[in-house]
Amino acid sequence: MISQQLLISGVGGQGILFISRLLAETSIAKGLPVITSETHGMAQRGGIVISHLKVGDFSSPLVRPGQADGLIALKSGNVALHRSFLRSCGWIAANVSEPFPVSGELEMTTIDADAIALKLGNPQAVNLVVLGRALSTGSLFCTTEEVTMTLIHKLQEKPALLERALTALNAGTTDCPRS
Amino acid sequence: MLENKPTLMQGNEAMARGMVENGCVVAASYPGTPASEILSSIETWGKTEGVTMHVEWAVNEKVAFEIAYAASQSGLRAVTAMKQVGLNVASDPLMSAAYLGTVGGFVIISADDPGPHSSQTEQDSRLMAMQAKLPVLDPSSPSEARELVGCALRMSEEFELPVMLRPTTRVCHACQDITPVPVQHLERKAVFCKDPQRWAATPKFRYELHVELNRKLSRIAAYAPTAPRRLNPSTMSRRAVVASGVSAAHASEVVSISGLQDAFVFYQILQPYPLHSDFVEEIRTAYDEVLVLEETTGVIEMQLRDFLRVQGKLSGAVPEAGELLPEMIERILCEFAGRAVADLSEAAPVGGRRPTLCPGCPHRASFYAIKKAAPQGIYPSDIGCYTLGVNLGAVDTVLCMGAAIGQAAGFYQAYRVSGQQRDIVATVGDSTFFHAGIPPLIDAVVQGARFVLVILDNTTTAMTGNQPTPAQGTPSGKAVDIASVVAGCGVEFCRSADPLDLPAFTSLIKEALAFSCKQGVAVVIAKSPCLVDKRIRHAKRPQPLVDSTCTGCKQCTDQFECPALVFDEVSRKVMVDIMNCSGCGVCLDVCPLKAIKLGEGQP
């Protein structure tokens, strides 16, 4: 069975919950068991927000340090903060305006999602832009098409929102060179 | 419609689903992290399934408890949900209801917050259950929580007593794939059978009820459906690990991943109190060494009553404070099994940005005005988003719900008896005011205390996800107006204003201070909506720009601390972060040099 442990981190208001549930729902659509852990309450007010997402046969909702396969960081500062969760050959997909090197064998792909979201006139869409970037690397347990299907399912009653969401996801997938 | 298809459910949604599936028709709660989503999900599931229910956000947890309890007394299935400190508020009816018992199934969900992540304390509700002499169930995952809801309702009816379900943050805010089952429509009619000897028992009968309660508890300690589960039945060992709640989920994953299946016998406890008597006996006779993993207090360990062979929180083998994280459990289990502790990666990091009020939050303007008007003041405050005013130096105390008002009066009296007077400006949110602020306000008026109370009225319970307050009313009831309540408490100075108009609001606070110094309590209602409240359409406002006259004095970043104002180390000037700025315009009045100006109308 596919097994993947992910962390999605950012700050309150960036829509971390939205993309972690999107991935969790995609996992269910693929017939895979999933367990996640979310941040609510005080920390959501501009503080560090982190979602743990475990696809496969797991019982604990938390990822242990050194066990995560991937880290999706919506703030560049969170890479340093949460990279210790990654296993030695894990990957990072980060929202970074100026790329910086990471030590070790970690593989990092970056995207300037703030700039792209602003260009799209949708500053709320940073989360989907970065998710798009992460999907484009092929390291996730699911594909861009599968996530698109979940989005369509989730937002079918809100066509305007859906269109903006798909635009953001695609911008993350295509709008940048691979690094 | 949802039947037989796995659906992603948050723990709170899963418990709500369990309630609706098992025919619960009355639910009352007061919002508090991590329990807030339970009630709204009950409402949603009830609507989807076409169940007629009474679902209410009560004014506080005590009232919520009483509403649900009366439904149970009338034979209906009912639930009340709250966070652990909310249970303190509801502890009065809790203790008494244990003696009187129930008719319809009655479940109290009290969500604990080891960490703590969003609470004043790490208290363990299971101890409250012990104190009340009520059974408590401790789920390890959202899907188990849903199952135990049904079990708790049946138990409550079989033994005629309230049953507590104690999830923790990692159960409430975990999400899992769960397959819904069809809803039982019980179609019960409310029937309250008068029985004053029971329902209005005098102390003499209370004694008999207590004896009866003890009898029920000993039967519950033999109740099969909630008996401890042995997770590795084929293992033979003189060592045992006993775990409950999410600690059991962490441990079971560590056991299988680290290959510890044969190192010890592994039990999961579903009912930490009363612990099953056969199990206590088995632990006593079958094992030489026992390790207990539980959050947050050693409730199970305590009942095993053998400190020579049983290790846990009380023995010092497991930390007594903080969340029991899976990496700690891994280390403790390896040590217990006599295995070399794997070279574990560094502990999970802490740090990063501290939480702060949203950019453009009206509370920030209120706090700034309070500091300006009473720079030497004492600032008692309360529980809500505005607790974050501590970053601004405008919050000196946070004790518990409603305490700002009681403490403000207390500070006044403490200074008065020693022949002194200080400016005192208390802040309390609108929802918190209704919850626990009214009795202390009456007390302050009656005792002649002198202080200013600023009620931060953003017409919502913001911190927990924008639940309504009594000031909004309900479809079947009426709205209760804050100013009328304040006047009804006997306060003679009560004025409202919008804090986003900073100069006018600051003068109003000064006026209130002048009144309070001479005459008594003065109340200012700071009226301005919460920015994240989706019910309110916020007009798009232009974002300001900082011009070249900014000297980098940092007044706006340090004293006002809007996260959308960023000090640029290169230019040594402040810039507006257009990803974050809400365009509230308050900073225009904060800059002493007027270097922040209204920009061109970008969104």
Ligand code: SF4
């Ligand atoms: S959620 Fe509302 S009340 Fe809370 S900090 Fe943000 S704007 Fe202020």
Ligand code: SF4
């Ligand atoms: S207008 Fe000023 S105070 Fe208001 S959010 Fe923007 S930067 Fe902050």
